[in-house]
Amino acid sequence: MSNHVRDNPASPYLSGEQLLNRLQDxxxxxxxxxxxxxxxxxxxxxxxxxxxxxxxxxxxxxxxxxxxxxxxxxxxxxxxxxxxxxxxxxxxxxxxxxxxxxxxxxxxxxxxxxxxxxxxxxxxxxxxxxxxxxxxLPNFDPLTGLLNRDAIQQNLTELHLQHKASGKPYTVLLLDLDRFKLINDSYGHSAGDLLLQHIANQLKQLLGEREYIGRWGGEEFLCILPEVDFETGLKIAEQIRKGIANFSLSTGQREIFTTTSIGVANYSQDGKHVADILRVADAALYEAKRAGRDRISSSREKHGSFLSIATQLENALRENRIIPAYQPLIDLQTGEQVADEALARIISPDGEPLPAEQFIDAAVHLQLVHRIDYEVARQAILRCSNSVLQGESPHPHFVNISAELLRHPQLIQGILDTALQECKACGDRLGNEKPLVIEITEQALLHNLGEARKILAPFLDFGLRLAIDDFGVGYSSLNYLSDLPVSFLKIDGQLIRRVTTEPRVRAIVKGIQGIASDLDLITVGEFVEDQPTVEALREIGINWGQGYYFGKPRILHERFDI
CATH class of the missing domain: 3.30.450.20 (PAS domain)
Structure with missing residues (x-):
């Protein structure tokens, strides 16, 4: 049985009316x-x-x-x-x-x-x-009676300006009720709503009138503690954590227990801007939940934590230390390199590269992946034009475009402006096709194919080609193969790794190749790591291969800037 729900036959029935009797509103x-x-x-x-x-x-x-x-x-x-x-x-x-x-x-x-x-x-x-x-007049959340997200964020902005002028600290607490979805699923949304109302009331009682409390969204709450230093903020967060852990909501013959995870951030210890403070609080909350929930996390927990990685990522973006590493794509029939893919890396202050798998989760959670995509794409375009101007033959350069980047039209326009400028510089050296290939995962397309088609239109109108990444993983769909002018189909590496040992997987990959051939698409097998895989893919008819067998991603020493 979940630790959120315990049998309690002796407890009296506590109705919604009785719970509302406890509200201060x-x-x-x-x-x-x-x-x-x-x-x-x-x-x-x-x-x-x-x-x-x-x-x-x-x-x-x-x-x-x-x-x-x-x-x-x-x-x-x-x-x-x-x-x-x-x-x-x-x-x-x-x-x-x-x-x-x-x-x-x-x-x-x-x-x-x-x-x-x-x-x-x-x-x-x-x-x-x-x-x-x-x-x-502040805007209130109708369920809890607390300030809504817009209002609490406006209060934070105004308070930040005051504290910046006075030099005094303040602390922000970002709370999330643990496993709240389980409560909604088990007892219904009415029980969940009553729980949120009681938690809101308890926060008012614990924090008093000086502090600002808002419903940040769903089961998240944001508390602003004016003129509260970091250590005091941690103590207040612990009082809140204990108070919520000791609360139970009686319904019928059961009691519903909940706990909370809390991310703590302090001005000016954790940043000089509102966005910095919120980002640290959000990263700390994520770390608290990842570490087991029912706990507090802050920038104090540095080593090896999600928050530490998030801080590295923010600093790298600010200091222009996001660069591409290029991995070759090989023609499986000739063995020649025919393309490469630009993959994001962080260069640490001491010059060591940090691979994407060590920071991409933080980038996605903190909604920074679009900034990474933009910088890598821009660098790849500049590197391409530089090589062409030096007399090298142009070949396709694959760059990843996330669903997050598709929601930032100004960055998309920035990529297009860079591409246009460099294409003009290269003149007729490029040939008939633009060498940049936009690579997007099928999951990003599946969520909103119509919107993706609309946003991708400027890329395609400009003459850039489109590749579908991770094909065959998750909920595969053929809709976008018919609705979008796809040129390349990259088959998911998890399938490629099994193609030599599992006949059913081999049959699936062969079927994908058959569809691609009929549609005149170039197929790419990802995660190719040995010669038997190369031979199997060559026999099936896969066009190109990519993986450590052909070469690891390589960082160029030069950085290209406009």
Whole structure:
């Protein structure tokens, strides 16, 4: 049995209403007819009258809808329940108190179960004293009542500027509830939502009013601790970790337990910019989860950690130490080199290369892989033009384009601008075909073939050719072979390694070659490591080979810059 769920026959049933009673924010339950079914203590204190005076009455008697805001009627509540999603937050609404008084609130509507929704509201009357406009009012997450991602990030940016001017430190905590998906899958999203609400409430109680707390996304929370140094931040993070570990949510005859992993980052110890602080916190959180969850991680854990690799990667990008290493592609019939592939490497400050498998996971997680792709592609183009201008015959240069890079049109345009400039310099030496080959994995294409085709269009219109990488791994599809002008098909190395020993794999590779031949595609066998594999691929009809048998990736001593 998972350590998140324990049997507890003796525990009393704790309903959604009882959990909402623990919230510091006002909560009012309403049925499908938009009539009040319960009021939590926080709401009762605001309203100033006993609960019995409100039960069964239309909720519109309490809330006065403002212009451009929906009326709290049965149609809205039924829509909320049927669609099983939250509505709001709705800004600057009026809530009636006893004695005909009104206060200004923000509120959202969230389904609690199939028959009941809950209105969670915040008293924002105090903001009117400062003449805060609607656009300046913080945006709240409708489920938890915390600041949403945009609002907490804006608060961080403003606080950063203040602390930069004063020279004072601050600390950021990025929390993620461990194995939250298991809770949702086992007990339903309503239990998961209630757990998130309680965790949000607990964070408010643990951190108090000075700190900023926001829902970063899903089951992640971001806490900003103003004027808190690194050591104090670690202690506060540990208090939060223990508090969440000691909490349990009772539902039926079971208790749901959860833990949290926390990444800690400090200004200015971990960076001088907001982006640096967030990146360190994110990398530290990833390291905490990778190390076993229910723990805290920070830049203090340097040696061999994900965070250490992420820091190396950031520094390498900043200091232009991302360079290509070139691996040859060989014609299997003639044995001659016919192309090469540019593979990313980090050069350490002492000159030692770091292979991609040691940093690519960090690059993907931190969403930096597009910057690596861009730099490697740019270097490959410059190296190609340099060799052509020195009189060498042009041959294809393969460069990897990730799905992440496809989402950055300005970088794609930068690659095209570099290619155009260098092609003009080479003139008619290039021949009819451009030597650069864009290599993209089939997984990237499968996720959004239409969008990939649209974004790849400038490359293809320019005359660059397209190669599909890792063909045959995962969920292979033939759609893109018919919908895209593919020129090269690189067969996944895991298949190539088995082609000499497993007849079924050999038959698969032979089938791929047959399709490629009919479509006039050049096939490339990856991970070729011995002569028997070469002979098997040659017999099947595979055109080219790539792997350590022909040569390891080689770093050139010169660096090419515009």
């Amino acid at each position: 006002g909560a009012i339950g309403i049925d499908r007819e938009a009539k009040i079914t319960f009021i939590n203590p926080a709401a009762w204190q605001v309203l100033g009258q006993s609960t019995e005076q409100y039960l069964g009455k239309p909720v519109a008697d309490i809330f006065t809808a403002q212009p451009q805001s929906p009326t709290l009627n049965s149609a809205l509540i039924q829509q909320c329940l049927e669609q099983k999603k939250s509505f709001g937050p709705y800004r600057r609404q009026q809530l009636k108190k006893s004695g005909h008084q009104t206060i200004t609130v923000d509120f959202s509507i969230t389904p609690l179960d199939s028959t009941t929704a809950v209105i969670i509201f915040h008293d924002v009357s105090h903001l009117e004293r400062y003449d805060i406009s609607l656009n300046q």
